């Protein structure tokens with residue numbers, strides 16, 4: 001499908017792909033997919049002016065279900081390639097999507113360095129508490145003791161407190177959404193795209209095929225919006241408490257936001273006061289002299 005360059009009258013159908021969805025009925029990926037398109041359209045961003053990066057997982061199949069610039073790479077490695085693309089062209093909004101399985105196992109180092117480096121990208125965590133694509137293996141976020149296909153007697157390991165871990169890294173933007181509330185998730189994503197540094201967006205989603213402990217109904221019954229309770233998103237300690245306390249109720253919305261901290265590109269001394277981007281500076285170089293040194 002040819003990409004329209006005129007963004008007047010942008011609509012969700014501009015992000016339409018002919019590829020058929022292969023997600024299971026009731027999968028939370030549908031809600032996240034819809035919210036992402038809606039957020040981009042409401043921000044007036046056409047498909048040729050955004051990059052969406054995916055790694056392996058059920059969520060990663062979204063890369064075929066959208067029109068525009070997309071990159072689909074290795075399991076758990078979405079942050080490095082999203083950050084690299086952002087470095088090359090800082091003018092482009094870059095969204096990186098990962099699942100809870102990969103992001104909190106082999107991808108966890110990238111998450112740590114993504115946050116501490118303050119790469120100005122949005123990271124969207126598809127949090128369904130298991131590895132769905134590989135048929136219901138326990139992830140680090142599956143509750144301890146929960147029976148899963150790979151641990152029928154109950155997962156023996158401790159569950160990682162993901163939000164406590166994220167807050168320990170001194171993030172500048174932390175939000176939590178729910179795939180069943182597309183309107184709220186759209187607003188969260190719009191704020192995340194507008195954030196100065198690394199935006200971490202945890203999205204609770206149902207996986208009706210393999211996750212029998214955090215179902216769509218259970219999540220719907222427990223979530224509440226922090227904006228309805230007057231939460232001040234500049235209060236980091238309060239945000240951390242709201243994020244980790246998921247016992248009775250689960251907070252959603254923009255939990256923490258700090259726009260005072262410079263991002264990675266702003267901290268790069270050689271790029272300061274440079275008006276062009278690296279992609280605009282690409283040109284043919286004559287390396288003949290350099291090569292002569294090796295002959």
Ligand code: SF4
Nearest residue numbers: 023024027058132207
């Ligand atoms: Fe969605 Fe789970 Fe099916 Fe994967 S296995 S498509 S996460 S419902």
